[in-house]
Amino acid sequence: MTKPIGIVVCGAGLLAIISGCGPGVAPGPAPSKKPAAVHKTKAKKAAFVTIDWAASPITQTGTRQHMISAFEKAHPGIRVKLTTMSTNTDTTRAELTTEIEGGSKTPDVYMGDVIWPAQFGHSGLAVPLSDHLPKSFFSRFAPGLAAGASYHGKVYGAPFFMDAGLLYYRKDLLTKASLPVPKTWQQLVSDSKALEAKHLVKYGYVWEGAAYEGLTCVLMEFLGDQGAKVLNAAGNKVLLNSSASDKAVSFMRSLITSGVSPQAVTTYQEPDAMNAFDAGDAAFMRNWDYAWSNSQTKGTKVVGKVGVEPMPAFAGTTEPGYSCIGGWDLYVNPHSAHLAQDLTFVEWMTGAAGQKLLADKYSEIPTNAAVQKNPAVKKLNPVLSIVPKLRLIARPSGTPIYPMISQALYQNVNAALTGQVSPKAAITRASQQILTDLKGHGL
Amino acid sequence: MTINHLTDRPKFSMQRRRAVTGLWFMAPGLLVVLAVTIFPILYSIYMGFNTISLTTHGFHFHWNGLGNYRLLLSSSLFRYAIVFTLVYALVTVLVELVLGMMTALVLQRMAWGRPALLALLLLPWSLITVISAEMWGYIYNGVYGALDAILLEFGIIHKPIVWLGFAKLAIASTMFADVWKTMPFVAILLLAGLEMVPVDVIEAAHMDGASNWHVFWRIILPLIRPTMSLAILFRVLQAFGLFDLPFVLTGGGPGTATESIAVLGYQVMFQDLNFGPGAAVASSTTVVVLIIALAFLWVFRGMAEEGVA
Numbered sequence: 164m165t166k167p168i169g170i171v172v173c174g175a176g177l178l179a180i181i182s183g184c185g186p187g188v189a190p191g192p193a194p195s196k197k198p199a200a201v202h203k204t205k206a207k208k209a210a211f212v213t214i215d216w217a218a219s220p221i222t223q224t225g226t227r228q229h230m231i232s233a234f235e236k237a238h239p240g241i242r243v244k245l246t247t248m249s250t251n252t253d254t255t256r257a258e259l260t261t262e263i264e265g266g267s268k269t270p271d272v273y274m275g276d277v278i279w280p281a282q283f284g285h286s287g288l289a290v291p292l293s294d295h296l297p298k299s300f301f302s303r304f305a306p307g308l309a310a311g312a313s314y315h316g317k318v319y320g321a322p323f324f325m326d327a328g329l330l331y332y333r334k335d336l337l338t339k340a341s342l343p344v345p346k347t348w349q350q351l352v353s354d355s356k357a358l359e360a361k362h363l364v365k366y367g368y369v370w371e372g373a374a375y376e377g378l379t380c381v382l383m384e385f386l387g388d389q390g391a392k393v394l395n396a397a398g399n400k401v402l403l404n405s406s407a408s409d410k411a412v413s414f415m416r417s418l419i420t421s422g423v424s425p426q427a428v429t430t431y432q433e434p435d436a437m438n439a440f441d442a443g444d445a446a447f448m449r450n451w452d453y454a455w456s457n458s459q460t461k462g463t464k465v466v467g468k469v470g471v472e473p474m475p476a477f478a479g480t481t482e483p484g485y486s487c488i489g490g491w492d493l494y495v496n497p498h499s500a501h502l503a504q505d506l507t508f509v510e511w512m513t514g515a516a517g518q519k520l521l522a523d524k525y526s527e528i529p530t531n532a533a534v535q536k537n538p539a540v541k542k543l544n545p546v547l548s549i550v551p552k553l554r555l556i557a558r559p560s561g562t563p564i565y566p567m568i569s570q571a572l573y574q575n576v577n578a579a580l581t582g583q584v585s586p587k588a589a590i591t592r593a594s595q596q597i598l599t600d601l602k603g604h605g606l
Numbered sequence: 607m608t609i610n611h612l613t614d615r616p617k618f619s620m621q622r623r624r625a626v627t628g629l630w631f632m633a634p635g636l637l638v639v640l641a642v643t644i645f646p647i648l649y650s651i652y653m654g655f656n657t658i659s660l661t662t663h664g665f666h667f668h669w670n671g672l673g674n675y676r677l678l679l680s681s682s683l684f685r686y687a688i689v690f691t692l693v694y695a696l697v698t699v700l701v702e703l704v705l706g707m708m709t710a711l712v713l714q715r716m717a718w719g720r721p722a723l724l725a726l727l728l729l730p731w732s733l734i735t736v737i738s739a740e741m742w743g744y745i746y747n748g749v750y751g752a753l754d755a756i757l758l759e760f761g762i763i764h765k766p767i768v769w770l771g772f773a774k775l776a777i778a779s780t781m782f783a784d785v786w787k788t789m790p791f792v793a794i795l796l797l798a799g800l801e802m803v804p805v806d807v808i809e810a811a812h813m814d815g816a817s818n819w820h821v822f823w824r825i826i827l828p829l830i831r832p833t834m835s836l837a838i839l840f841r842v843l844q845a846f847g848l849f850d851l852p853f854v855l856t857g858g859g860p861g862t863a864t865e866s867i868a869v870l871g872y873q874v875m876f877q878d879l880n881f882g883p884g885a886a887v888a889s890s891t892t893v894v895v896l897i898i899a900l901a902f903l904w905v906f907r908g909m910a911e912e913g914v915a
Contacts (some may be wrong), residue, residue, distance in 0.1 A: 257876035264660055286879055287662030374859030427748030429771040429860055439749060497662045566877045578861030583773050606681035606874060606883055 175482035178274035178440070203268065211239065211399075212504050217246040217270035219255055221491075222453055222525040230520055234511050252276045252376065261286045264498055271499040272508055274323060277311060277490045278560035278569075285563035290495040291317035295506060303513065305532045312492050313556055320492025321509045322530035324521055327553055328384055328474055329487040329546065331440060331448040331458065335468040336363050347478040348388070348414065351447060358446045365425075366571045368418060369436040370449040372428040374577035379485035379558060379569045381449060382576050385411040387556040388477050393568065394559045399568075399601060412579055412586035421578060429580045441465055449474070451489055455546050456526045471546060473553050484555040485556040490530070522547065565601050571596035571605075574600030618869050647892055653877060653885035660879060674886035684887065686862060687870040694777070694866065695845035705785065706792030707839070711822075713793065714800045727790040735787065739854035742783040746770050746855075770856050772790050773863035780852055780864050788844070792837045799833030800826065839902040867891050 185349045218227050231369040234568045246269075248255040259273055264286070274601040275283065293301070294317065301309040304322050310322035330351075332344055336358055345351035355367020360366060371377035386393065391407035394400065396600070416423040433450060437457060440448040443464040448454070458469040473483035493512060511517050518529035526544045529535050541547045559568055571593045579589035654674055656667040678684045709727070713720060730738065745752045748768030757763045769779045803826055811821050849868035852858055858865035858873075865873075867887060875884025 209891065253877055257872075260876065260879060264665070266664070282879065284659040288660070374861060375857050425749055426768045426771055427766075430748060430768060430856075435747075435749075444749070487740050564878070567880075570873065570877075574859070574862050577859050578773075578863075581773065581860040582770055583861055583863075604677060604680070605679060606870075606880075606887075 165583050169218065210530055211242050212501050213242040213244055214271040214499070214501050214504050214508060215244045216272045216274075216508070217248050218261065218274035219248045219250050219252075219491075221274075221521070222527060223455060226354040226521070226525045229524065230512065230517060233516065233520060234508065237511060237516065241507060243508065246270055248274070250444055260288060260585075263498065266498055268427055268496070268498045268500050271496055271501055271505045273494050273496065274491050275320060275494045277320070277322070277488065278413075278558055278565055279494070280312045280319040280492070281314040281561050281565060282563045283494065284317065284319040287497060288494075289319045290499075290502070291319055292321055292495065292506075292509070293318040295502065296510075298578060300425045300510070303532065304530050305535055307555070308530050313486065314563075316560070320494050321513050323491045323493045323512060324518075324527040325530050326398055326451045326453070326489035326491075326528065326548075327555060328380060328449055328489075328552070329452065329454070329549070330472045330474050331450060331454060332470050332472065333364070333443075333446050333465065333468055334470045336446050337345050339363060343470055345447070345475050346482050348475045348484070351419070352421065352423050353474050355446060356421075359422065364446045365444040366439065367423040367445065368447040368449070369424060369431065369439045369445040370418075370428055371431050371433055371436055372415070372419075372424075372577065372580050373432050373435075374573050375432060376569055376573065377432055378573040378577055380489060382411070382415070383487045383556050383558055384449075384474055384485045385415055387554075388474075388480065389414075390480075393572070393597070394562075397557065398562045401594050401598045401601065403597065404591060408590045409587050412576055412590060415576070416582070416586055429577060451519075452528050452546050453525070471549065473549055481554070483552065483554055486553045488555045488557045490528070562601075564605075567600040567605055568597050571600065632774065636696040650885045650892070651889045653881060656882050656885075658881040658885075660881070665881070670882060674883045674889070677883055678886055678890065682863070683862060683870060684867075687865050687867045687895050690777075690864070691846060691848060691866045691868075694781065694784075694848060695842050698781050698788070698845055699841045701781075701785050702789045702792045702841060703834070705789050706796050709789065710796035710800055713797050724794070727793060729790075730787045731790045733787070736852040736854050738787055739783065742779075743770075743855055743874040746779055771860060773860055776856055776860055776863050780855060781821075783855065784845075784848075784851055788841065792841060793819035795833060795840075796830065799830035802833075803829045835902060835905065839899065842898055842902070843895055846891065846898070 173188050206245055208597065216227075216231070219225055222558070227245055231245060235242060248258065256276070256279065259270075259275065262270070275289075284291065293313075301318060308322040308325070309318050311340050312322055330345075336342075337344060337354070340354075340361060340363060342354045342357060343350070345354050350370060358364045359367055371381055383393075386408060389407040389411040391405050391411055392402040395402055396446070419426055419428065419563075425439070431439075433454075436445075436448050436450055437454055439445045440450075440454075441458060441463040455469075455471055457463075458465055460466070474486050476482045476484035493509045495502065495509065499505050513531060514529060515534055518531040518534040519537070521527045522529045522534060522540045523543050526546065528547060528550055529540070535547065536541055560563060562568070575584070575589040575593040575596070579586045584592070596605060614665070653667075655670060655672070657670040657673070659666045659668075713723065716723065733741075744750075746769035748766055748771055751769065752765070753764070753769065756764040758766065767775070770776045802819055807825060807829075808821055811825055818823070846869055848866040849872065852864040853872070854865055854868055856864045858869050867890065871884055871887035871891070874880050878884075
């Protein structure tokens with residue numbers, strides 16, 4: 164039985180009732196909604212085709228429009244209408260899935276998280292790009308990126324820009340206290356304690372510890388540093404329950420109990436960590452690539468005092484430590500009426516021109532290998548010169564049930580960070596939950 | 607209920623004709639209710655009995671009987687969400703009722719400035735929850751929060767408290783924000799009830815030597831019971847749909863401490879795309895809410911008749 168639309172209206176409607184019309188419920192699909200420009204196009208005998216691109220703001224609100232203008236110049240036959248999505252990846256997912264599963268033809272192309280390919284591929288929410296584009300197309304991307312956007316051998320997302328966990332530090336404070344830039348976690352702890360003891364800074368290290376997707380990223384880095392794993396390579400066996408995982412979470416908790424990190428990190432998302440760091444209240448911060456351009460903005464207290472390095476490792480292990488891979492892909496809606504134009508758009512945005520614009524003007528890490536290596540681009544974007552040094556670790560997002568796995572991880576680890584449960588208990592419980600999820604008996 | 611003594615025929619048929627005409631006028635409204643309320647509820651209940659897979663060609667339903675409900679009952683997340691939501695509803699409604707009653711009694715006795723105070727009281731109630739939740743997020747912030755700043759300034763605490771960083775504290779903080787927002791609504795409803803209590807009855811009681819305390823418990827409270835029931839019903843139903851406040855303020859954390867049924871349902875349905883179990887979560891709430899509503903209406907009707915008689 165096929166029910167393309169009713170179900171969505173239904174789910175949204177019922178949740179709206181029980182939630183007293185909460186904000187999280189995305190609007191139902193609007194099958195009749197078509198961009199006005201389409202009608203205009205027909206009137207002008209198809210001088211151009213308009214495609215709808217749904218994307219969250221990139222660095223600044225003007226970035227996307229700037230890229231669109233450059234694209235339209237290169238491809239006069241295609242116009243792009245921009246639909247702004249939420250900056251919260253989960254809200255964006257809820258909105259997009261509601262629209263696409265309802266059969267909506269728009270958006271034609273959408274910008275989505277790197278952790279979506281399995282879930283979206285599995286549920287038919289994205290076009291398998293590898294069915295429509297030649298193999299040679301995917302060789303443009305930096306190694307591993309296209310594989311990361313694949314599910315069951317098909318590539319569902321075109322990597323658009325990359326992100327990774329980085330260590331930001333205050334150059335001025337370290338110089339003042341004659342301390343080295345930490346290469347190990349142990350050193351970061353001792354640096355922090357020294358700086359706090361000298362009253363040079365309020366907190367040592369700020370990071371993302373709230374119960375949300377960002378904590379899963381931070382956790383993956385610590386797990387990687389300890390040699391722990393969540394799942395096996397095939398993604399069907401839980402390996403989380405180990406003493407290495409316990410050590411990783413215990414260390415995270417110890418950052419809080421020792422006063423290196425404020426107790427409040429258990430409620431921190433990226434902007435909270437950035438606020439504390441930009442206000443000059445923290446010596447070290449774990450954040451994504453975009454925090455660089457943010458810390459360079461005039462008006463923040465730390466302009467010119469910030470350095471950036473790969474993440475630290477535990478003493479005696481390979482340096483640097485792991486950086487979690489983040490970033491965004493471009494996906495195509497399976498119901499789009501303009502597949503050819505959509506692919507042209509994706510091709511241009513991931514090609515040299517689009518990627519160079521993104522890296523030069525907006526300091527994002529390009530996914531296009533040639534642009535990533537381009538010395539002229541590197542010069543303008545200091546984060547790019549560290550990218551080759553990073554040791555990357557991906558979240559276990561190769562399975563369609565990844566959101567459930569991530570919830571099990573961040574909810575239990577957050578509980579351990581706040582001291583509700585012991586790190587060991589949190590790991591055990593998360594493992595059990597993931598096992599149940601894999602068996603299809605989870606909620 | 608005024609029907610019983612009207613049994614003569616012509617009047618009855620006229621009444622019936624009127625009822626039919628009325629029905630026609632109501633039809634468009636009823637249709638809308640049917641489309642946006644009844645249909646989605648029934649459809650959700652149907653979904654809850656199915657395993658639903660999503661493909662490019664739409665949804666596929668496979669009958670699963672009570673499978674999804676068994677899944678819910680075996681899930682500690684669901685059991686916790688039910689308990690949390692119930693306790694949350696109970697505590698907030700009780701506190702709102704007590705504070706609301708106190709506020710209403712003060713308002714009733716105010717000689718001047720009442721309209722201004724009423725307007726002020728309505729301010730939190732009229733704020734969109736998402737906005738007030740963001741605002742409370744700033745107040746509770748563990749580093750830059752206004753609440754910590756004030757408490758530190760007055761020497762009540764010596765280091766900042768992370769209000770949303772501990773399970774019990776986060777639950778209490780969420781409840782406080784809820785009471786702040788909805789207590790005025792209860793107060794205003796109760797005030798309307800108080801205004802309807804006949805003054806002469808109270809005066810007579812006082813003349814007979816009843817103390818203020820006695821008058822309140824024996825006369826005022828019984829007389830405003832219907833209004834109170836209504837306030838409780840509204841609030842319990844709303845508290846059961848608790849979504850926006852924890853969604854914005856805590857995201858359900860720390861851990862899953864503030865994960866209400868609606869937040870869980872949203873997560874299962876719109877993040878995990880598990881439509882069958884998600885629909886079962888939603889349906890189970892609907893059933894509980896319906897039971898509460900019907901029970902209340904039943905009690906309320908009993909009380910109303912008692913009040914009339």
